[in-house]
Amino acid sequence: MARKYLVRTFGCQMNEHDSERIAGVLEADGLEATTEVSEADVVVLNTCCIRENADNKLYGTLGHLKSEKDRRPELEIVVGGCLAQKDREVVQQRAPYVDVVMGTHNVGRVSELLEAARRDGPTMEILEATAAADHEAFPSALPAKREQGWAAWVTIQFGCDNSCAFCIVPAVRGPEISRPFGDVLDEVRRVAADGVTEVTLLGQNVDSYGRDLTLRVRGEHDGAPAGTPSHEFVVGEAWLTEREAMCASGRARPLFADLLRAVGSVPGIRRVRFTSPHPKDMRAETIAAMAHTAAVCEHLHLPMQSGSNEVLAAMHRGYTAERYLRVVHDARIGIDDLALTTDVIVGFPGETEADFEATLEVCAEAQFDSAYTFIYSSRPGTEAAEMTAAFVDHAVSVNRMERLRAVIERSAVRANKARIGRVDEVVVTGPSRRDPSMITGLTRHNKRIHLPAPAGVRPRPGTYVSALVTEARMTSLVGEIVDIGDSPVHRTRIPVSAG
Template sequence: MPSVFVKTYGCQMNVRDSEQVVRDLATRGYSVAASEEEADVILLNTCSVRDMAEQKAIEKIGQFRHLKKKRPHLVLGLMGCMAQSRGASLFDGLPDLDLVVGTQKFHEVAAHVDRLRDGDPAARSPVVDTGAEAGSQNAIRDHVLEPGQRSAFVSIMQGCNMHCTFCIVPSTRGPERSRPIAEIVREVEGLVAGGVREVTLLGQIVNLYGRHEFEKKDGQSPFVQLLRAVAAVPGIDRVRFTSPHPVGFRDDLIEAIRDVPQICESVHMPLQSGSDAILKAMHRGYTAEKYLGLVAKLRAAIPDVSISTDIIVGFPGETEADFEATKAVALAAGFDAAYVFRYSPRTNTPAAALPDPVSEEVKAARNHDLLMAIDGPLKAKSRARIGTVVEILVEGESKTNPTRFQGRTRGNHLVIVERNERWRGQLLPVRIVETTGYTSYAEPALLESDTVSAQTVAFS
């Protein structure tokens, strides 16, 4: 039986795309290799959002040259966003590469691999498949569930029409295309039948789902209609979604998070900058005041909501005053988690041609400064949870200590508990006893669960 090793870079959508490729190969008789050294096929699913992600993938695929010399039948492939943006040019610096597949052709990977494996390896012709394909958003729909798996990603749309000036996604993922609600619900029903209790709905700008394909109903956007439909699937305990955009985040979505018990009180809302001048240059479509107004509205409606964000420092033309404005907005928002990135110019994006680039030294300093500014308040919020009882979905072994279990609260906070097989895949009330600020440690609260109110357990 041939085996395949898949390594994924980048976002959760890339993870989901890789899962689909593994499923397609499994139906053709491929097993999953434990390492690159054992694999007959090595596929890297790539990311183009930042230059570092591209360089990591290129460096990694180049490391397999020694494997190709030892095993000429080995198939090496690059998939995803970098494959889409660079196409056939990747073969120029990677002579051992066999396959380049873009973002709308993941469903063709298995067939391409089979064809490459047929015949004499010395006579192989490299394959490039980066064309657009209508309906490709509907191809990411199948799963291979691991034993005991209780959470899963569900891709509900592909592409983006927002055209932020720093972002390459519209050119690598194409325009917005959404899947039908009924089809997504059937996928979730199948996941529940396989034991899944939590799903995360994925889209480049997830709250804009279906705006070109479907109508509003009873004042609800297509995305809110979908959220409510998925939450109504019997057996689903938790529904998450990522990532929304402040533009289009309406009252109907806030009300759904507030009112539907299955929808988690967790919102990842990219800020990107707190400077109105930089936000305008980014084409983000909102001001710092509007962003903070949305945060205030969310917290007024859902007091326990957890809000995380993405922020870019060092965008072209960013002055010290612009950066200080970003820091001020980040502190005012009181984020539960923040991911800070240095601006990285992307080929063929408008921002790459803007004047006044910020030096790498200044970017690094601002990156560190902002992280340190956010760190104190964030850790204080975490310490305030010590002694509270929260509900976690026990995912399985901790990634850093397999002798312990890990789980996440409804607010998406990571919690470590002792390992007990009875709790695997269960919703477990626990009491927080310690925190690093980013990871909390807890003990089971089962003995006191009869006296714990639903409101307390839901606190995240």
């Protein structure tokens, strides 16, 4: 009987994508997936460290697993991800029964590390972020076990060169390193051949993707003939053509707009999404690429964090509220029927009532379709964590959060109501959790929509349908199917163990 594994993910899309790779590696090693801890031979907890509740969730889960480990000593427990990268010794101290602690750059070695733990006892393997570029920065060759056969995440960069005062990412993911242009396209082509129709490009700051690649090519190859295959693989054809036209080394610039156009032209890819851009790096060519590449969805998630210039400066965000609103204006003018979402932090150290009022004003003007809103959470190792004298009282932050949500909800309802009477393209994601007679899907604007299943027909997940929007709710839409496209074709690559 095959051994079984369970992977639980705490965190963002980067963590989810890493979990897919971990699952793929374990299946290549002969394990089968399960959703029950009681059935699992291996439990992997893939962690986040952005907010305090991620710590609480991890240690709470580890507490429950201890009793299972006491009952079944052969159970193997792995803790990976950002929290493991940052607090490796703490994890081992608080949960000495964990078999493997591995960092963010050891995804491909999970089976190897488990074998080492069986042989030598509890194992910790943390590759420092600064060394990742020479190791396994982009484990694109690893097998992946995707939860949705029609959608895939594709990592285009890892790490971050920004210095946001509240963020721990640079410490755990390392400096910003872009994946070669051709490598990204090769993975997109592979997943498209497997039946994937929607890809989401992942990076900590996708706007700046490729700047380091063009710097490298310019620096290493000044005076060398442009257009060689190796150059094109690293930076793409468009930049090389531009460089040749300039009869010079070519300006070092981001390649994200070029990448959007290239990914959007891969046969079989119907939708392209990305997360997350940085407002200070949002360029006109990216807006143009979104507008003119049919596969790129009309949805922009643009993290604002605050509408106060003083708070933005304290956060080291690199833009003002006025600049942020100019980007919003340019995006709405340039991209027809754009949906705009954001992130907002309430109660950042030193935030005054006037600062918060400024945030409300910017949110009201931006007219977001939705927002991820958070009360500031201190993360050890960040600059903001040292601003203890300026911490905002929790009760004040809670009150501000309620007021912020009221503003966001008004614009969300307004945006959803504006879609009533329109026919939207919807990809079916599965049955409704609350009502089995309904199916659920996502529009190109990343809005969830609930649809009555046609009599005798239940479209499979990944099927594209046309739906008339008939009702608007605060966080979703309701509609009726007017046309059903072809059923999806998902091909599953059988992973082969290297052993």
